[in-house]
Amino acid sequence: MKGxxxxxxxxxxxxxxxxxxxxxxxxxxxxxxxxxxSFDELIEKGVKQKPFDKKKQK
Known part of the structure; x- marks a missing residue:
């Protein structure tokens, strides 16, 4: 995933x-x-989050 x-x-x-x-x-x-x-499941949950983009927050 990008970011x-x-x-x-x-x-x-x-x-x-x-x-x-x-x-x-x-x-x-x-x-x-x-x-x-269980380690792989935690990694999968973490990967589903979207990266933080400062430009779109404004």
Whole structure:
């Protein structure tokens, strides 16, 4: 989708390492305790959002 970078498992792991706000969730993701199917569902929900366009907000 235009305006969003592609989400990948590796990319999300990298983001979580850079932003350690919720340690329990991060550990679950890093140790692959989360099922890949539920991970894919979350990615699909995130991709359905429309990108923010400042020009159209005026």
């Amino acid at each position: 969003f970078p592609k989400l990948t498992h590796k990319g999300i792991l990298k983001r979580h390492k850079n932003n350690p706000q919720d340690q329990s969730l991060h550990k679950a993701i890093e140790t692959n305790e989360i099922k890949k199917t």
